[in-house]
Amino acid sequence: MATADVAVTAPPSGSSRPPVAEGPGRRRRPVTKVLWVLVVGLLVLLLLYPFVWLVSASLKPRSEVFDNGLIPNPLQASNYSEVWQTTSLLTWLVNSVVVGVAAAVAVTISSALVAFGFAYFRFRGRNTLFALVLGTMMLPGTVTMVPTYLIWNEIGLASTQVPLWAGNLFASAFYVFMLRQFFLTVPRDLFEAARIDGANHWRLFRSIALPLARPALIIVLVFELRASWTDLVKPLIYLRDPALYTVPRGLKSVVDQFGKGGESQWEIVLAASVLATIPMVVLFLLAQRHFVQGIATTGRGGS
Numbered sequence: 287m288a289t290a291d292v293a294v295t296a297p298p299s300g301s302s303r304p305p306v307a308e309g310p311g312r313r314r315r316p317v318t319k320v321l322w323v324l325v326v327g328l329l330v331l332l333l334l335y336p337f338v339w340l341v342s343a344s345l346k347p348r349s350e351v352f353d354n355g356l357i358p359n360p361l362q363a364s365n366y367s368e369v370w371q372t373t374s375l376l377t378w379l380v381n382s383v384v385v386g387v388a389a390a391v392a393v394t395i396s397s398a399l400v401a402f403g404f405a406y407f408r409f410r411g412r413n414t415l416f417a418l419v420l421g422t423m424m425l426p427g428t429v430t431m432v433p434t435y436l437i438w439n440e441i442g443l444a445s446t447q448v449p450l451w452a453g454n455l456f457a458s459a460f461y462v463f464m465l466r467q468f469f470l471t472v473p474r475d476l477f478e479a480a481r482i483d484g485a486n487h488w489r490l491f492r493s494i495a496l497p498l499a500r501p502a503l504i505i506v507l508v509f510e511l512r513a514s515w516t517d518l519v520k521p522l523i524y525l526r527d528p529a530l531y532t533v534p535r536g537l538k539s540v541v542d543q544f545g546k547g548g549e550s551q552w553e554i555v556l557a558a559s560v561l562a563t564i565p566m567v568v569l570f571l572l573a574q575r576h577f578v579q580g581i582a583t584t585g586r587g588g589s
Contacts (some may be wrong), residue, residue, distance in 0.1 A: 337563070344556040351552045365557040373543075375558060377529060378536035379565070382515055385450045385532055390510040393454035393461060394503055400457045401465035402491050406477060416466075423459045427519070435523060449524045450532070451514070461506045468502040469495055504576040512566055533562045 343351045344365055345358040369375055404416050434453070438444045443452075477490050485493070496503070521535035531539065540555050 340556060340563070341560055344553060344560045346553060348551060348553050351556065362553070365553045366561070369554055369557045369561065372554065373536065373540055373558060374528065374531070375533075375536065375561060378531050378533045379562075381447065381530060382532040382534075383565075385447055386511045386514040389451035389454045389514040390507045392451055393458050393510050394506045396455055396457040397461035397506060398465050398496065398499065398503065399491070401462045402469055402495050404462070405466045405469035405472075406474075406487075406490070406495075419459050419462060431519075431523070438524070444524060445526050446524070447530055447532075450517075450520050454510070458510075461509070464506065465499065465502055468499050472498050501576050504573055508569065508573050511569060515562075515566055537562060 338356060339354075342356045342358055345361055345363060346353075347360065347362045350358070400419075404412065404419075434449070435444060438449045443449060472495065476494055480490055480494060515532075516534060517532075518534040518538060521532050522538070525531055525535055528536075528539065537555070537558055540558055
């Protein structure tokens with residue numbers, strides 16, 4: 287039988303390490319690594335292309351917006367100044383921040399409370415009740431849209447910003463699941479030791495569970511801020527006063543305003559879209575470390 291050639295690399299002089307065989311499989315590893323880098327790089331370019339195109343198109347004159355060129359020629363930076371002059375973008379940004387922070391804080395606290403209850407307490411029917419909570423995620427939002435509107439309308443808040451965030455006071459099944467998985471990773475001995483020292487359940491939640499769950503809580507905050515920032519359906523349903531518009535609702539009014547008469551000023555719409563996207567990019571960059579850590583840890587946990 288023929289034997290494959292195997293190169294043997296001699297160790298450095300004075301070293302007790304045995305020679306290392308460099309076979310065909312070992313030589314293939316750099317090639318595999320290069321191919322992997324190329325594939326990942328291609329995927330990154332595909333993901334970044336829409337945002338790069340958006341920024342490029344926002345800097346073009348109206349006649350050049352949809353020419354698919356990534357280098358504006360000529361460069362028309364005045365689109366951004368025109369956005370501030372012709373729209374109430376600053377008001378919309380402030381409204382989105384207020385609504386987003388209120389929605390994120392409300393859902394984080396309420397979901398953490400529910401998740402801690404499912405993770406810490408042992409009671410009959412716990413798993414069945416938790417399954418029912420998860421089952422609510424199967425309901426499409428359109429099923430509860432009309433009843434929810436009727437409730438807010440009945441109490442006189444249907445034309446305010448309250449419905450955009452107050453519903454989060456009742457927790458979210460998705461976030462409850464995420465946080466429960468994290469709380470299950472906390473050793474139960476920590477809670478039992480605190481109970482021996484006289485801590486009540488609220489103290490366990492506030493002083494032990496919440497500090498240890500900070501990465502997961504940051505993930506919930508980031509997710510909900512993004513969801514609230516990009517939500518258009520609720521503002522379309524509830525907001526009538528332009529002074530209460532959030533960014534998505536404001537951008538919809540920009541499209542309506544500059545799309546009349548067959549003369550769509552898309553350069554203005556795209557410039558406003560870039561300005562509305564920047565806060566979310568900055569938020570992710572600031573929370574990136576906690577984001578990765580939280581995603582890695584919430585997947586672990588037992589029952």
